[in-house]
Amino acid sequence: MTAPSEPAVHVQPDERAERVDVLVVGAGLAGLHAATLLARARHRVVLAERRPTLTGTVRTTGIFVRRTLEDFDLPEEHLGPPIRRMMLYPPGLTGPVELVSSRDEYRVGDMGPLYVDAAREAEGAGVDLRLATRFRGRRGGVFHLEGPGGEVRIRARFVVGADGARSRVARELGLSRNTRLLMGAEEVFPDPDPGVEPTFHCVVDPRVAPGYLAWVLRDGEHVHVGTAGHATRFPRGLYSALRDFGARAPGLEGVPRPASVEKRAGPIPVGGVLPRIAAPEGLLVGDAAGAVSPLTAGGLDPCLRLSGHAAEVLDEALRTGRADALERYDGQALRARFRKRLLLRRGLDAVRTPEMASAALVALRTPPGRALARRILFSDGSFPLP
Structure with missing residues (x-):
């Protein structure tokens, strides 16, 4: 082709x-x-x-949610495999919260x-x-x-x-x-394992993603490793935080980082x-x-x-x-x-220490917490047009 x-x-x-x-x-x-x-x-x-x-x-990760995939005619050949599984990790990366949907929730666009x-x-x-x-x-x-x-x-x-x-x-x-802007940075490279289960790994840790999340997204075609947060709250800078996270990120066990990767970065209005x-x-x-x-x-x-x-x-x-x-x-x-969502944004901004992040993940393990996480991450809603 x-x-x-x-x-x-x-x-x-x-x-x-x-x-x-x-x-x-x-x-x-x-x-x-x-x-x-x-x-x-x-x-x-x-x-x-x-x-x-x-x-x-390119500045965006290119994640399309289910409602977009349902309502817009996007070219199939430029979309990665469907993702149904999400893993939410505390700073220590132990005891993650696993969420699995019965529907195709995400696909990453090229x-x-x-x-x-x-x-x-x-x-x-x-x-x-x-x-x-x-x-x-x-x-x-x-x-x-x-x-x-x-x-x-x-x-x-x-x-x-x-x-x-x-x-x-x-x-x-x-x-x-x-x-109100976050700054994000990401590295993208080919996934060496086309048989991997497509998974969206998210880490709540204010040391590497102050006010937001760090992530690893693997779908068998590409690997996305990124972080975002308030620019003034990265102790050693955004790119240092990304390097530190990439060295220990979940979902990358045994996956070598190529010498050449695609780099993306830019502001995110929130x-x-x-x-x-x-x-x-x-x-x-x-x-x-x-x-x-x-x-x-x-x-x-x-x-x-x-x-x-x-x-x-x-x-x-x-x-x-x-x-x-x-x-x-x-x-x-x-x-x-x-x-x-603006109220929840203020809550995420308030997570300033690893201890607070760990406590938030404990709350997500409860039935109400899991229901809230599913509602946010596997939502039936979309942008509220008039």
Whole structure:
């Protein structure tokens, strides 16, 4: 099977401001999904992505939960084997809590090829995808980009910020910006044992993952070893914590670390959907909107669902000529549905010592604790759309 080719890079032919319906900034899953839906609705869409290739600089683990797999048509060939088993460990890595589902709960996507497939679908719908093109801001009602051929000026009726947790579009539009961030780092390499039982190993230990979890995910195709937490609370830094964890991580017994591994890292917003994610000139999707679970830090399901909602709202605004249609793209209303997970997030932030982490795992061994863990990790819920 031949490797998928990259979408072509388009260069602006002249210096005049080009008129389009929507400028989407950022070609992650959120931006690609929103752009594709808008193009299918017959709107003229430019999608600007600063990376020169969609297969490089992947930042997400790429975990898709069951509801996403049920509701979205993801290419089977780019998904790893189903995962039904989770192991939760205290700092000492003894006496883990084992949770096994009767359903396929998780699958890990091969994100580079997934992005390429989504980009092909977007271009097939009519999206004008421009790689190696940076968003430079807005001046005088014109959006300025920097592409391979120099400056590009676009006059768009609306702009969509799909440009990550530290969104420049949010700043340009005066919208809310993420302030509660975790930093994560991960190493990925081929799994040497294709017959291993697919398992998600999670360790609660504030020394290697302050305010979050360290993990090993093995599915027989790839091994993911990672950690995340509050950047200021890693005693020796994030990468030192990852190295320390990788040297003793569960699920890796007898598995050698290759000399060359894929490295991923980036910020993870965990403050919930931001209060103000729309303005008359445009809106935010994905990480830029804070559309990530405050507790589990899962963002792929929210990014797809919120992008669909954004495309519906923009389609209405474009068809009716009424910018006030964006008022129903309401971050405050969505945020209200995250209250329980925001409360649990504060609880996880409060786990500051190994003793506290061990006590939390003891509580999870009780019937109510196991029921809570199953409800969080094997949930039937998804992103709370209006």
